[in-house]
Amino acid sequence: METLTIIVNEQFVNERIDKMLSTYYEDWSRTQVQGWIKDGLVLVNNQKVKGNYKCQLHDEIIVSIPEPEILDVKPEKMDLDIYYEDQDVLVVNKPRGMVVHPAPGHMYGTLVNGLMAHCQDLSGINGVLRPGIVHRIDKDTSGLLMVAKNDKAHESLVQQLVNKTVTRKYLAIVHGVIPHDVGTIDAPIGRDPKDRQKMTVTDVNSKEAITHFRVLERFDHYTFIECKLETGRTHQIRVHMKYIGYPLAGDPKYGPKKTLPIEGQALHAGVLGFIHPRTGEYMEFEAPLPPEFENILNLLKNKR
Numbered sequence: 001m002e003t004l005t006i007i008v009n010e011q012f013v014n015e016r017i018d019k020m021l022s023t024y025y026e027d028w029s030r031t032q033v034q035g036w037i038k039d040g041l042v043l044v045n046n047q048k049v050k051g052n053y054k055c056q057l058h059d060e061i062i063v064s065i066p067e068p069e070i071l072d073v074k075p076e077k078m079d080l081d082i083y084y085e086d087q088d089v090l091v092v093n094k095p096r097g098m099v100v101h102p103a104p105g106h107m108y109g110t111l112v113n114g115l116m117a118h119c120q121d122l123s124g125i126n127g128v129l130r131p132g133i134v135h136r137i138d139k140d141t142s143g144l145l146m147v148a149k150n151d152k153a154h155e156s157l158v159q160q161l162v163n164k165t166v167t168r169k170y171l172a173i174v175h176g177v178i179p180h181d182v183g184t185i186d187a188p189i190g191r192d193p194k195d196r197q198k199m200t201v202t203d204v205n206s207k208e209a210i211t212h213f214r215v216l217e218r219f220d221h222y223t224f225i226e227c228k229l230e231t232g233r234t235h236q237i238r239v240h241m242k243y244i245g246y247p248l249a250g251d252p253k254y255g256p257k258k259t260l261p262i263e264g265q266a267l268h269a270g271v272l273g274f275i276h277p278r279t280g281e282y283m284e285f286e287a288p289l290p291p292e293f294e295n296i297l298n299l300l301k302n303k304r
Contacts, residue, residue, distance in 0.1 A: 001064050008059040017044065018051040021063065041066065073102050073128060078114030083285050088153040088278050089146060090119070090132070093287045096142040096264060101130040115147060122147070123154035134158060135232060140250075140264020142290050143170070144272035156277035161232060167273030167284060168229040170237055171216075173266035173296060174246040175256060178223045182214045185240040189233040198253060199235045201243045209233045211240045219300040222249060222260075226270075238265060249296075260296050268293055 012020045018037060022030040034051045036042050041064040044053060055061075081093040094100065094111055101112040115122060115132060122132030125148075132147040134157045146166075148154035160166045190206030192198040201209075210230035217224040223246065227237050238254045241247055247255040251265035260266065273284035289297070 001066060004063045004065065006061040006063070008055045008057060008061065010057065012055045013057050014054050016051065017042065017049060017053045017055055017061070020055050021061070036063065036066070039066075073107065073112060073116065073131075075117035076108065076113040077117045080111075080114050080118055081287075082118070083144065083287065084283070085119075087121075088149055089157070089276065090115070090149060091144060091146055091272065091285050093144055094137060094142060094269075096140055096290060096292065099139045100136045100145070101133050103129065111145070119149065121149045123149065123151045125151050125154045125158075135161060137269050138235065138238075138265070138267075141170075141267045141269060142287075142293070143269025144285055144287050145269070146272060146274060148277075153277040157274060160274055164230055165275065167271060168232070168269065169271035170227045170229070171268045171270050171289060171293070172225050172227055172237060172241070173249040173260070173293075173300075174223050174225060174241050175221065175249055175259070176223065176246045177218050177221065178215050178225065178246055180215075183212070183244075185209075185211045185213070185244060187240060187243055189236060189239055199233065199239050201239060207231070207233055209236050209240065211237055213241075217297075220304060222300055224297060224300075237267060260299070262292060262296050266293060266296060 006024065018030050018033045021033045022028050037049065037051050040048050043062045044059050082090060083093055084091040099106060099110045102110050112131060112133065124131060126133055132149060134146055134148050134154060137143060137145060146157055148157055187201040187209060188203060188206035189199050189209040190202045190204060192200040208231055212228040212230065213225050215223055215225055229236060238248050238251055242254040248265040248267055249255065249260045250262040268289055271284065271286050273282060275282050
């Protein structure tokens with residue numbers, strides 16, 4: 001374990017220690033530093049401190065840098081629902097309950113594990129944990145994802161996302177009866193300062209987020225809608241629908257506790273369209289609602 005010693009100078013007096021260290025060493029993220037502080041790997045004048053400790057002039061900070069975790073993603077044979085595949089791209093229909101890519105502490109059973117067993121040629125732009133992954137959908141959201149099989153294809157697909165030319169349509173069931181047939185939510189999304197595990201509509205450290213929606217069917221206390229993404233922020237549809245007062249049914253993070261008998265949010269990425277990186281041809285794919293989603297719709301229809 002490598003150890004570094006830092007003496008606080010005038011520049012960092014009264015600076016939080018977690019912010020100071022992540023500024024002093026640009027390769028260290030603030031979250032990483034906070035983890036080291038909690039684990040007792042950061043000492044100030046030979047004493048443990050908290051992340052909000054304010055540095056004082058001539059403080060001696062000793063940082064014990066842990067050995068990096070070796071992350072080795074293993075291929076796992078899975079019965080993937082592949083809609084399209086060629087030498088450049090692959091389109092797969094992800095089931096509800098499957099995580100898209102591995103993360104420390106969750107290295108198995110993800111879509112990436114299955115993709116690695118299915119094909120060896122995945123783009124490496126997103127590193128060892130996310131080979132081929134151009135965009136994500138949440139664990140409990142089902143539906144279509146595009147995967148890049150080489151770096152050139154990856155760059156093309158990412159640029160299409162930036163240019164807002166990728167077609168992404170989702171089907172969702174929300175709480176409440178939406179009175180108008182169509183709508184657009186244009187509200188920036190960023191981290192919720194009260195809960196870092198959530199996103200929220202905010203003007204602070206946020207990014208542009210635009211969701212278009214139309215009503216497909218109304219029920220007694222719910223509405224079945226289609227959402228079209230213009231941007232692709234984390235939890236965008238879930239946050240936007242909550243923001244206008246119609247949170248997704250089953251959403252454990254943004255919705256009411258008592259809801260429909262479904263595990264996780266009722267959200268399905270049903271339509272995906274993009275320009276093929278090599279041929280320049282526009283391609284569009286559509287995946288039907290999974291059975292559990294259809295069952296919920298039938299339940300609502302029968303209750304009317």
